[in-house]
Amino acid sequence: MAEAGDEGTASVEASGFSDLSDSELVEFLDLEEAKESAVSLSKPGPSSELPGKDDKPVSLQNWKRGLDVLSPMERFHLKYLYVTDLCTQNWCELQMVYGKELPGSLTPEKAAVLDTGASIHLAKELELHDLVTVPIATKEDAWAVKFLNILSMIPALQSEGRVREFPVFGEVEGIFLVGVIDELHYTSKGELELAELKTRRRPVLPLPAQKKKDYFQVSLYKYIFDAMVQGKVTPASLIHHTKLCLDKPLGPSVLRHARQGGVSVKSLGDLMELVFLSLTLSDLPAIDTLKLEYIHQETATILGTETVAFEEKEVKSKVQHYVAYWMGHRDPQGVDVEEAWKCRTCDYVDICEWRRGSGVLSSSWEPKAKKVK
């Protein structure tokens, strides 16, 4: 399968400070506020002497306030979301928001666990097919590679009965979602099954809260995949959300890869039409079953296998609720008090507004508060 290489990324990211848009500047301001909060949380000083409150020019404050009307989609400059964004949102909406605002920082410990998981997934994929790196220069190239993958995976699924890393995309409740299905295969009964592998550092099954998140993830995949094979995800919708330029010429390495794969295509538009036809005319069924498998990273012991029922109504209403945040129809929420234990693994626990606002910081959380008083 083809992998998009990251040629050209450097020049994109090297854009100068002058390119900074208004809302990007606001993000920096927000960041400073967050730092202030963290400081005042750990060592509260005399409240009237908090610095910097009145320093900002009035015009700047008004400007900032005006930009508050931007939806999170606009504020973060997002054209679409990843399936896993909504899953993180399912775990804790505020944690997801902080992750978008302050990207990057991972503890080495956590990074190592993620890395191991990624390697196991890669090894699984390599069992099924080779990987080819295709250098890309534009987002059009990147999507072209994705399309070429779909074009080769559909016949592979129908003839060999199994593929991994199947790309999915489509509009759900007004928002465009993009993701990758871990594995699709036909069972002995001839049913199309989605299998999602979850590797775990410790040899125990996840808590219900995490299982719920995983159920939601596979449910979203089915929702989008089914829409794709039913012709509900149109090239027009794809173009509308991703703002792909059909007239931008594809890179030479992408064209070469297409040719080698037996796809004679001259433009991205051609390719999209081809994908649409292949998806809808290949007799691909909707996904019949959703399976999750949990294995131990170190020993590869199977910890458990679960089959999930697809509850369309429930998935839809959850997505509607999450989308309401992204569209700016409501503020983000933290976890309920009974799920405050999630905060223990959260990188943003020190700056989290939710914890201060909802009484979670009361005696049971900070026994010190009692002593001090």
Next chain:
DNA sequence: TTTTTTTTTTAT
């Protein structure tokens, strides 16, 4: 914007 990779710290 190339998606995803996975959750701790015990002892009661």
